[in-house]
Amino acid sequence: MTVVCVPANPPREGLVASGLAESTPLSTAEAAELYGALFRDAVLAVDRSGADLLVNYPDDDAIPEANRTDTSPEAELRTLVADALGGTEDVRFEPQVGSTFDARVGNAVTHLLREEGADSVAVVTPTVPLLSRTVVDSAAMKLRTNGVVIGPSTRGRAYYAGFTEPIDFAGAFDAPVLPTLAARGRDADLDVEFVETLPSLETRADLLDTVPALRARFAAERIVPEYTAAFVHEHGVDVVVEDGMERIVRE
16 A cells, blocks of 8 residues: 655745745735645545555744744644544654755655555645545556656646655755656666646646636536635636736636
């Protein structure tokens, strides 16, 4: 069974989704609220799959002083997970270890594979609204016959990275992430496979990509990510084209 790690920060204003707040009509508080919605949809997708869910949270000391509160990051993320899943009994929570994203991912993956004997370990970013149970399960199936499985996102990013053996993680998530991860997998003599491409939601360009896809699903009465869709609907976020230019609007 694959262990899926979701490294996340508590959705605090000014700490997360700063790229959205700086370049869209969303305020810093709304951007943080959207991040929380994305995180809950991510843990829902993993929980509904056949994978084991592990949430990686930062220690208090890893949070900038201006963004610290009386509530610990672990407690805050536990509350969100409990809200999404109805409890946390089947979810593992572990602190992040390492000063960079590469180090934190590498430490988690290597520990689980080598010290705990996991068959495969994947890392999923908590900002992929269209992640689904079927995608997570498809990636797990591919990890049975491939050493590295990557979920491509837009602009050269990756929302999913799964491993059956550790690779050289130093700089492995440097942009563009997709070719870097693939090359590291081959450097480790591992077969590399891919799952479907999904948009991330971290910048204004991402919002322009994602909102029309969500609204198309609304119109077609298809499955939508519960919490992210609710945010888009409640805040009236939409994309319009005026004089040939795409623009994000609020109702």
